[in-house]
Amino acid sequence: MDIENSITSTIFRDISFSQKEIDFIDRLLKKIILNKGDVLIDSDTYVNHQYYILSGCLRSYFIDNSGKEHTIQFAINDWWISDYTSLFTSDKSILRVECLKDAVIYKLSRENAEVLYSNFPNIETFIRKKLEKAFASFQKRILDNLSKPAKDRYLQFVNKYPTIVQNVKNYHIASYLGITTESLSRIRKKTP
């Protein structure tokens, strides 16, 4: 594939590659077409891939003992998703990842990721910085849950991720914010 349209130059768009490098990296990334409702990762399985979203929408979530869903992450275009606890530790998955809107994604195995990092230090830097941001924003979200009213968290979410709001159901957003769908409806009625 030529440089401009390759998945490699889409994902790592700030990095310059030769045509030969593009061809090499493209081959490490496998395209997958998902339909709404497809389950990409099931809980209690071994996870060996992370997934780059080119288009569509996915979410990862956890089902607690009482059957309640807790949405951990939404992912739209240019985001990555996986069960990172399983991917990074070799334990079995505790999350499920499902497709909320027809999607085109690319999977990268753990082994191929290490091949990429050792051959292209720029890619390792790129991914290391993404990981820093992901860790920071996940920690911030947990602390926000402890200290900010649900209404503030809802408005923050809507302002930050308008595209996600358009693609997911109310109960997905409620389970991301840690509130009931009834509370979310009340909040929505009161906000302009």
Place this chain on the structure above:
Amino acid sequence: MDIENSITSTIFRDISFSQKEIDFIDRLLKKIILNKGDVLIDSDTYVNHQYYILSGCLRSYFIDNSGKEHTIQFAINDWWISDYTSLFTSDKSILRVECLKDAVIYKLSRENAEVLYSNFPNIETFIRKKLEKAFASFQKRILDNLSKPAKDRYLQFVNKYPTIVQNVKNYHIASYLGITTESLSRIRKKTP
């Protein structure tokens, strides 16, 4: 400092360095002596460093609106600590980091970390893997809080981190597990 005793070869112990490299890296790490009770990072400040613990014990915690403390992390020898949300995003800190047991630590600024990573891809790999583990274990802990009984989480903590248990107070452990000190006492009475 010679290779065997240098802080560089202590921190990055799986990586081989020349004497010249050791001297270069040693100069990027600044030693700090902390006494029990010292506050290393206060909330609502800009954080520009991460800290490597050579000896002693520190913890990071969050104080919610009602004044309740939530312990985010304990750190003993060979661990790193900081307010990562502030360090990685340039927002102000939301955590406090305090010294629980007299400590010798080394600080590494964000700028010097980038100097290290760009000069030593091995160090970037080393830190990237630590970051993956930290992200995975933080996410796992949050999900455990949603699904496992406090008693199980207490036993898991005691088995995994016996050295920390010896160095911290009951209310620190309770605030890490997300329970009251009274609940922790009840759990302790019932476990051998």
